[in-house]
Amino acid sequence: MLKIISLIIFLVGYVIISQEHILKISKTAISLLLGVSLWMLVIVSGQNNVDHALVESGAEIFGLVIFLLSAMTLVEILTHYGLFDVIYTKLVHMRLKDKAQCVILSFLTFIFSAFLDNLTTTNVLGVLVWFLQFSLHA
Numbered sequence: 480m481l482k483i484i485s486l487i488i489f490l491v492g493y494v495i496i497s498q499e500h501i502l503k504i505s506k507t508a509i510s511l512l513l514g515v516s517l518w519m520l521v522i523v524s525g526q527n528n529v530d531h532a533l534v535e536s537g538a539e540i541f542g543l544v545i546f547l548l549s550a551m552t553l554v555e556i557l558t559h560y561g562l563f564d565v566i567y568t569k570l571v572h573m574r575l576k577d578k579a580q581c582v583i584l585s586f587l588t589f590i591f592s593a594f595l596d597n598l599t600t601t602n603v604l605g606v607l608v609w610f611l612q613f614s615l616h617a
Contacts, residue, residue: 481524488516546596554602563607584608 492513499506522529557563566587570580584604592600 481520485517485520488520489513492516550596550602554606558606566607 492509495502495504495509496506496513499509521532570583573579575583584607587607588600588604591604
């Protein structure tokens with residue numbers, strides 16, 4: 480029964496989050512309320528392994544935060560040493576259209592993903608696309 484109630488709460492929260500623009504409700508507030516509600520259900524259920532579940536969830540969150548911090552640090556290092564400026568300059572001097580730039584950026588993503596993690600590659604190429612988007616259309 481607890482699993483069904485948890486599933487219903489999760490689905491209702493998910494639908495509310497997906498309809499944020501219509502309901503004018505913050506995703507963050509709904510997500511926090513959803514998380515608190517689901518954890519309260521776990522605690523109220525009286526299961527003895529709540530501390531184990533909290534430790535496991537905390538470890539997953541900590542691992543994700545550490546990974547993202549290292550990925551963002553790598554992006555900042557690449558920015559500091561001018562990698563994005565070099566790529567940006569080369570792309571601008573080629574005077575390519577958007578479709579050709581997309582092909583080149585896809586190829587660069589493939590190359591970078593060979594020695595970077597996929598999420599880090601996404602961060603790195605996201606910065607490059609941001610550079611191109613705001614500087615070419617300014």
